[in-house]
Amino acid sequence: MPNQVTIRHLRQLKAAGTPIVCVTAYDQLTATLAERAEVDLVLVGDSLGNVVQGKPTTLPVTMAEMVYHTEIVARLTQRALVVADLPFGSYGGDPSVAFENAVALMKAGAQAVKLEGPYTELIQSLVAAGIPVMGHLGFTPQSVHAFGGFRVQGRGEDGDRIAGEAMALQEAGVFAVVLELMPATVAGEITKKLDIPTIGIGAGVGCDGQIQVIHDALGLADFKPKHAKTFVSGLELLADGLKGYSQEVRARTFPTDEHSS
Ligand code: KIV
Numbered sequence: 001m002p003n004q005v006t007i008r009h010l011r012q013l014k015a016a017g018t019p020i021v022c023v024t025a026y027d028q029l030t031a032t033l034a035e036r037a038e039v040d041l042v043l044v045g046d047s048l049g050n051v052v053q054g055k056p057t058t059l060p061v062t063m064a065e066m067v068y069h070t071e072i073v074a075r076l077t078q079r080a081l082v083v084a085d086l087p088f089g090s091y092g093g094d095p096s097v098a099f100e101n102a103v104a105l106m107k108a109g110a111q112a113v114k115l116e117g118p119y120t121e122l123i124q125s126l127v128a129a130g131i132p133v134m135g136h137l138g139f140t141p142q143s144v145h146a147f148g149g150f151r152v153q154g155r156g157e158d159g160d161r162i163a164g165e166a167m168a169l170q171e172a173g174v175f176a177v178v179l180e181l182m183p184a185t186v187a188g189e190i191t192k193k194l195d196i197p198t199i200g201i202g203a204g205v206g207c208d209g210q211i212q213v214i215h216d217a218l219g220l221a222d223f224k225p226k227h228a229k230t231f232v233s234g235l236e237l238l239a240d241g242l243k244g245y246s247q248e249v250r251a252r253t254f255p256t257d258e259h260s261s
Pocket of ligand 1 (some may be wrong): 024043044045046047048085178201211215
């Protein structure tokens, strides 16, 4: 059964000018939070390499890890459309390997896969095989070393390149495209030209929707990128709660009879 929010529903939101709310999720806690907040799209992002595994880039994330996290999030998500990232090295080479990997994510429960960059031929073949694909352009984290760091893309004439890639992805059949770290003017122009929804991260308010890494939005990560906004100081709140537990154990005020058998 498809979840409540479908790809068709996302297109209707774009047509109605209603912003599309997207967030990442990786496990039971984050999937439950995303459902309670009634977001439209949940991305099982390879950003789990950063915020779950504590690694500096997404490059080490494996297919087995993506399948593991996708299965958990998909099983616990009934409302939002669940999209899973194809990790670095799982789709750039042999198309039959890319196909097998996309199928593995769909079998784990994803309703669509996301891949970074202008891989139009591959996208066409996945879409033809019934696998919905989300694109990702601008700063694509799996290419961090090729970019020479976490750098804004699409400044000056480079904006035309990204706009051309976005159009090519639409023609190849993606149902939506993430636009990451690019001037708001560039993302806004792309959004006007495309029929499919654009989902921005560090790309301004002119996109059809926004996505944030859930740890950034909830203040659960030590490092906060410039494009992220902290909507609650999660780390401080939770650490205070745990300090309360620790103090009560040391003071022997926990457990009481109420918590004993
Ligand atoms: O992996 C991820 O979380 C992403 C988002 C930042 C778009 O790709």
